[in-house]
Amino acid sequence: MQEAFLHYIWKHKKFDVLHAQTTQYESLTITSVGQHNHNSGPDFFNAQIRIGEQLWAGNVEIHINSSDWFAHHHEQDKAYDNVILHVVYNHDTDIFRQDNSVLPTLELKNYISKDILSNYNSLLAKSEKWLNCENQINLVEDFIIDNWLERLYFERLEDKTNVIQQLLKTSNNDWEAVLFKLLAKNFGLKVNGEAFFSMSKSFDFSVVRKLSSKPDELEALFFGQSGLFNEVSEVPYFLELSSKYNFIKQKFRLSNESVLPLKFFRLRPKNFPTIRLSQLAMLYSTHQGLFFKVINVKNKKDIYEMFKTGTSTFWETHYTFQKESKATQKNLSKSFIDLLIINTIIPLKFAYNQSIGKRNNEAILKLVSQIKPEKNQVITAFNKLRPMANSALQTQALLQLKNKYCNYNKCLQCAIGNTLIAK
Structure with missing residues (x-):
């Protein structure tokens, strides 16, 4: 199991939030799961959680085992002093604050549905598959895939914009x-x-x-x-x-x-x-x-x-x-x-309009949708699993999906993977 899976479970509340209790049998009411932190420090910032009768505002740290707190030396790091809830899959030891009170802990294994756990294990099972979801991708609704591919296309444009910004720096801002x-x-x-x-x-x-x-x-x-x-x-x-x-x-x-x-x-x-x-x-x-x-x-x-x-x-x-x-x-x-x-042309238009504070997403979607789909090995392989490439919009998005998500097993950050896990 990956901690990323527990991040997904917490972030999207994919557990029995109505009956969740701490390991000290205190009730939990989650007003806000907090802001996901992808850098150093606690995993979620500025959460709001009622524990028992007390409403807390602070950070949430997530581990597979409670003892990982010590394995990662968080007890020596002041950045973790404001953690209000320790979320773990398996609770194997208590964690104490500086005042020797027990840090409230939520043990998720008692509250995650067996279906979600089974779907997760099935999706990320080690195999020689080209895609983790290649046997299940046909189960996902067209609406979800279409919206995800559009989002991926703009994510790809953002990546190209970063390259253009670097070129601008070395070209004295000469477009x-x-x-x-x-x-x-x-x-x-x-x-x-x-x-x-x-x-x-x-x-x-x-x-x-x-x-x-x-x-x-x-x-x-x-x-x-x-x-x-x-x-x-x-x-x-x-x-x-x-x-x-x-x-x-x-x-x-x-x-x-x-x-x-x-x-x-x-x-x-x-x-x-x-x-x-x-x-x-x-x-x-x-x-x-x-x-x-x-x-x-x-x-x-x-x-x-x-x-x-x-x-x-x-x-x-x-x-x-x-x-x-x-x-x-x-x-x-x-x-x-x-x-x-x-x-x-399209990446340059996108980057330039961003630089002058102008949104031109609709015009870009219209233009790229008029371009025939590209032909390469990645697109051919996707189309064999499920025909999805009707224009360059989809082919560019599918390249982004394969190169930035599938190749790194980022199913938990993918709308297709999320859908399959949640079924």
């Missing part, structure tokens, strides 16, 4: 620079995301602003900082860009020593870093002041139009410098732009 770094990372996708991100951080965004009217120089900057001119080539376009980059490098005193190497291996040609970097350069040569355009755009159709960009002319007949290919316009696909909406 335009933060957008560039986020876009660079997402243009690189999973394989080259970190390499593109390191490239975007290797120079000040003011350089992009100064070169934005010259797409060839912007492309030279991205290619050069990414190390694509390190090899020797006699291809005229390679020599042209390399020459432009050397001038830019000297002019702005650039270094790319911290930039991670690019990868071509096992990538589809349309995702080669040469193609994605050229598309990124064309995007920024087409749109000056991209950040405010992104913030003000309201629907998916307008975003598709805004990001309708291709490559420079050379890359219409090439995927690498060395080999020519069939001529095709290599525009960003709608599925690729969907990923940009999910991972860059």
